[in-house]
Amino acid sequence: MSHTILSWAMVFAQICLVLAMALAALRMARGPRAQDRVLALDTLYVNSMLLLMVFGIRTGKVIYFEASLVIGMLGFVATVALAKFLMRGEVIE
Amino acid sequence: MSSIEHAADLPAWAALAVAFFLVVGAGLTLIGTIGFVRLPTFYERIHAPTLGTSWGTGGVVMASMIFFTVLSTRPVVHEILIGIFVTVTTPVTLMLLARATLHRDRAEGNPDVPGEAPAQVLVEDGAATKAD
Structure with a gap:
């Protein structure tokens, strides 16, 4: 019983995280300015x-x-x- | 529905705890990202994904620690590295990003952001009067 719950919790967590990645990708595609896209990339990395x-x-x-x-x-x-x-317009000054 | 064979000898309380932390962490990450899509301005949006970096990461790291510790019957705490790393780096990156955004907004003369700090405003005013 508890293993069924754990198994479904893993499925739920994976679906949630994939949805979150899709939403972050949506914001990266739509984001009005560059900083929105950078923040979306950061969110995508964390997710x-x-x-x-x-x-x-x-x-x-x-x-x-290790990969994560x-x-x-x-x-x-x-x-x-x-x-x-x-x-600044450049990365290394 | 794939079963989890490698976790067959996981006790029930540990399975429930892992499930709880997984659901809380992933759910809060999703909520934070929904906020990131829905909030109207960038300065509001920058708050939302931190839900994923605080409780989201905390929940998943805690679930992983409980799972591997109970399963291998020895303390497995190397996941805490990720927790510490994310906790330390998120404020740094978001402060840098917010300051860069503020700089860009001020450079464009966006009226929605506050002006420069008082000392710098005085210097700029002096320069402006001299120029006039």
């Missing part, structure tokens, strides 16, 4: 990180955790670089 962690729980493999850690770090660097670009 895909969480989706990979749910995948890791579902399959019981630790390799997904890499995605989190890349997302941080990408968002900082893009915000710097929006502020």
Whole structure:
């Protein structure tokens, strides 16, 4: 019984996260200005990180955790670089 | 409906706790992203996805920690790395992004944003009077 609940909770979590990624992609396509697109990219990174962690729980493999850690770090660097670009017009001064 | 064979010897309380944290984390992430799509201005929108980076990440990380700790009968806490990392980096990126947006809005003369800080306003006023 509790395993059925866990199984459905994983399905629910995956559907929620995929929907959230779709909404972030919608905002990235529609977003009126550049900062909206950058923020949508950041949201997309976080959501895909969480989706990979749910995948890791579902399959019981630790390799997904490492992938999501890499995605989190890349997302941080990408968002900082893009915000710097929006502020100054160049990334490295 | 795929079953989860590798979690067959997970006790019921742990399965329920993992399910609870998964649903809370993923649901709050979805709610935050819905807010990100629906809110009208950028300065309001920038608040919404933080729901996913605070409780969303916290819930999924907690679920993963409980799952692997109970399943392998030893403390598995390396997921806390992701939690710490996201908690530390989200304010940094969002502050940078908000300041860049404010800079862009001021440079365009957008009337909806507040002007420069008082000291800089004084300097600009002086320059303006000199120019006049």
